[in-house]
Amino acid sequence: MKKLILLAALMPLTALAAPLDNPTNSPNRPGYQNPTQQRMQTQMQSQQIQQKGMLNQQLQTQTRTQQQHLNTQINTNTQRIQQGELNPRSQQLLPNSQGGMLSGGSSNSAGALSGGEQHMIQPKTNGDMLRR
Numbered sequence: 001m002k003k004l005i006l007l008a009a010l011m012p013l014t015a016l017a018a019p020l021d022n023p024t025n026s027p028n029r030p031g032y033q034n035p036t037q038q039r040m041q042t043q044m045q046s047q048q049i050q051q052k053g054m055l056n057q058q059l060q061t062q063t064r065t066q067q068q069h070l071n072t073q074i075n076t077n078t079q080r081i082q083q084g085e086l087n088p089r090s091q092q093l094l095p096n097s098q099g100g101m102l103s104g105g106s107s108n109s110a111g112a113l114s115g116g117e118q119h120m121i122q123p124k125t126n127g128d129m130l131r132r
């Protein structure tokens with residue numbers, strides 16, 4: 001008896017259920033799509049949307065990281081300039097005690113200038129290249 005009452009109560013709900021065949025996607029109609037293909041296409045589209053979102057996030061992260069690195073470099077260089085590290089006017093020149101081009105030359109130089117300085121370029125004589 002209880003089964004009969006339960007069955008009678010569920011009967012109106014079965015009338016509202018969708019029919020088994022889908023009239024909007026019938027194989028005999030033009031533009032028919034296989035439900036399996038529709039499901040696969042929907043899954044692929046959602047995967048593409050997710051991948052695009054992930055790529056956009058990666059691009060934003062990479063751009064942000066590069067911008068931070070550039071800002072750090074700019075700030076570092078600005079501080080160095082302000083402290084005088086990159087300003088050649090404020091650099092202290094060390095004395096040249098090892099000789100070199102700007103100090104006095106050898107004794108066979110062209111002659112001394114005032115103050116004991118000598119010419120930077122030695123006079124050339126024939127055969128200089130062979131004596132080295």
